[in-house]
Amino acid sequence: MKYIIGIGGVTNGGKTTLTKRLCKALPNCCVVHQDDFFKPQDQIEVGVDGFKQWDVITALDMESMVNTIKGWAENPVKFARSHGIPVSPTAEVSHPENEIHILIVEGFLLYNYQPLLDVYSKCYYIAIPYEECKRRRSTRNYTVPDPPGLFDGHVWPMYLKHRKEMENNCLGIEYLDGTKSKDDLYNEAYEDIQNTLLNRL
Numbered sequence: 001m002k003y004i005i006g007i008g009g010v011t012n013g014g015k016t017t018l019t020k021r022l023c024k025a026l027p028n029c030c031v032v033h034q035d036d037f038f039k040p041q042d043q044i045e046v047g048v049d050g051f052k053q054w055d056v057i058t059a060l061d062m063e064s065m066v067n068t069i070k071g072w073a074e075n076p077v078k079f080a081r082s083h084g085i086p087v088s089p090t091a092e093v094s095h096p097e098n099e100i101h102i103l104i105v106e107g108f109l110l111y112n113y114q115p116l117l118d119v120y121s122k123c124y125y126i127a128i129p130y131e132e133c134k135r136r137r138s139t140r141n142y143t144v145p146d147p148p149g150l151f152d153g154h155v156w157p158m159y160l161k162h163r164k165e166m167e168n169n170c171l172g173i174e175y176l177d178g179t180k181s182k183d184d185l186y187n188e189a190y191e192d193i194q195n196t197l198l199n200r201l
């Protein structure tokens, strides 16, 4: 059985932290990070506001991300091996449909790209309030550092726009409160995933 989990949400909500921990605990679990698909800096448009437009879907090579997800779906064992992910011995030999194979896809713009909307078995969305988001972001080091004013001028307004779009287009999103502790978030998501998997088996 193949099972794709989306962990979307606001920048600095805790998506990558939660994903890494879930991935260690879940069986045959691979991960796709949307951040790995940012286009090179010289291909990022500059807006009328003067900021490089990082927080829009065209800043990402979404075709390549889709192909990576398809690659996993075609052969999860091969995908795991080529990414150095341990696969359970029975999964090595049995047909993929007889084993659980999990892919977590995580990123800040997961539910704003039509071709990927129906690949998820489960859609989580982590949110945190403006002040906490700004505080966490100010301590973060990206490969391209945020210029002064980027958070208020681009990052937060784009987040609000995309969140509204998602709420208009997507059903079945499960919201996680990113102000909870890392442990609480992990326990909540892990239990929910376990229950869903048990119901499916």
Ligand SMILES: Nc1ncnc2c1ncn2[C@@H]1O[C@H](COP(=O)(O)OP(=O)(O)O)[C@@H](O)[C@H]1O
Residues within 6 Å of the ligand: 009, 010, 011, 012, 013, 014, 015, 016, 017, 018, 136, 178, 179, 180, 181, 182, 183, 185
């Ligand atoms: N539940 C949490 N409570 C407090 N801080 C958190 C929590 N989860 C993550 N963080 C911190 O917030 C920052 C961003 O976390 P990260 O997982 O990289 O977020 P994202 O991938 O959503 O941008 C990191 O410094 C991380 O340690």
Ligand SMILES: O=C(O)c1ccc[n+]([C@@H]2O[C@H](COP(=O)([O-])O)[C@@H](O)[C@H]2O)c1
Residues within 6 Å of the ligand: 010, 011, 012, 015, 016, 035, 038, 054, 055, 107, 108, 142, 143, 144, 155
């Ligand atoms: O990873 C990069 O190369 C990169 C370069 C410039 C900006 N980013 C920021 O990465 C953010 C998304 O990642 P995250 O983990 O904060 O959700 C998004 O808000 C972008 O502004 C990321």
Ligand SMILES: [Mg+2]
Residues within 6 Å of the ligand: 015, 016, 035
């Ligand atoms: Mg991240």
